[in-house]
Amino acid sequence: MPSIQLKNISKYVCQNVNLEVFDEELLVLLGPNGAGKSTLLNIIAGLIDYEGSVLFDDEPVDKLATSKRKVGYLFQELALFPHLDVASNIAYGLRAQKQSQSGVEARVGELLQMMKIKHLSSRYPRHLSGGEKQRVALARALAPSPQVLLLDEPLSNLDFSTSKYLRIELQRLQKGLGITTIYVTHNQREAEEIGDRIAVIHHGVLEQVGTPEQIFFNPQNERVSEFIGSPNILPCEYCRELGQGLMEIGTGGLTIVVPYEGVEIKKIAISPRDIYISVEKPPGPDLNRFKGKIVEMTPSASLTWIRLRVGDHTLLAEQPTDVVEEMNLQVGSEVYLILKLRWIKTLSDPFT
Amino acid sequence: MNRLKKIRPGWGILPVAIFLAIWEIVARLNLIPGQFFFPPFSTVVMEFYYLTANGVLGDNFLASLVRVLIGFCAGSIAGITIGIIMGWRDFVHKALNPIISLLYPIPALGWLPLLMLWLGIGEALPITIIFICSFFPVLYNTVTGIKNVDEDYIQVARTLGASDIRILITVVMPLALPNIFTGLRLEAGMAWRVIIAAEMVAIPTGIGALMMKAESLIRIDIIIVCLIVLSVMCLTFEKFFAYLETRLTSQWR
Incomplete structure (x- = not known):
């Protein structure tokens, strides 16, 4: 899986952002609403125009369309296709890649198994609970075997216990697949629990990047300290x-x-x-x-x-x-x- | 619950039956002055039988039906096609929207005098009127349906590797179906209302023309037969599209 580099990225609130996400790492982008977290994900996915350069494994991907970047993106609202059942939702990316029917069926079966949602395969999204929808959306994002996984506040709409359970599962899955992942959240506790490293972003500026311990015990400035709760x-x-x-x-x-x-x-x-x-x-x-x-x-x-x-x-x-x-x-x-x-x-x- | 559902259709027929019974009694007992202008329901049924048996109703009905089908199908297909392109591509929307905004408010029958001069009295005239009547509302609803599809679905499909055309066909169009069907359902009934009006004014054949002939002969019973046929056809067309919409979208809506 590739490393990701952002070089002098500017768009909306983000100005000259430089960031490196290591191979197979789970980096949490932590910041308040409007800090530019989702903008950075959209830039990496190629969903919006931007200034600067995005590199996967030192290779610029700026000229690649979203569909060619091999990015798995889990949106905050999940955006499961309401007119497709669970299996068809998961199969969407595989069919877009024009994989054979038998290949699609095998991969969908594998993901249904992996996400423990086999019993939901013929259900439509409106009949799923929040946690089930989250699993289906993750399975759909992982189906085409993306190089990079982008998660935009994926657990923010779930209740505390479901969110905690899925966070652990997500972490296990990410480590198992070894997929380079950026996880966006405004929840400091979530960031500490799941991230290999945390990048604190405020008003489009990366204030500090480091391990959860480095961020928590050695906040580089007042804003970082405030955002992580001004710990004693x-x-x-x-x-x-x-x-x-x-x-x-x-x-x-x-x-x-x-x-x-x-x-x-x-x-x-x-x-x-x-x-x-x-x-x-x-x-x-x-x-x-x-x-x-x-x-x-x-x-x-x-x-x-x-x-x-x-x-x-x-x-x-x-x-x-x-x-x-x-x-x-x-x-x-x-x-x-x-x-x-x-x-x-x-x-x-x-x-x- | 299931039993209730089974009983429901009977309740729908009951008020109609009561209405027809009152109609028959009032007409038979001459309760309305000038009863000549108010034939009993049984007389209307008999007239329906005569008109069907001698082929007059069938011929005129068929003439109207063919016009409606051709005009409505052509108008709807054109409306959906152009609507999809306008909804999907902003520059097409920007280019065509001002023209469509100017033409859309004109009632379909407002075109009649102009089309009579351009096309003459013939089959092309009512078909064109129905085309115009169907085209604009279906187009408008299609554009709205396509534009209302949540951007997140499109972006998700893009990240999953789908091309623009694939996104349009597999995500945007299915999600716009409810809006498209609203346009089709409303205009399917409207097409019948408009064809009758057009035939009354300018075309010598069809249900509308038959009504005008009946009016000149003071045949209230024939006029009522035609109105009943019109009502049934409006209802049938609307119900057909409502059924089709339910079949295609009820699973996920």
């Missing part, structure tokens, strides 16, 4: 294995229990949205529960940013404004903090 990054002074997949770390006078993945931990990161605040002492064991003092409050319409002094650290937390008003939080109030174990990120390889 704490250095690890000591760590001790607790067993059962947990490790205790010490930082600034606090003892925090974090997930343990078998390597020494250098830093941890906690997103402001993953800090619970309570005015009363929370029930349960005294793990990841701390007493702190509010030193600053910045309210906005729906969210309030709260700075808390905890141990030697000042942590940033985010709470819905109505909850803050309900709890009558004020600067100087003493509160309890709970750090959600599941969402504490750990860094073992300090690249800074």
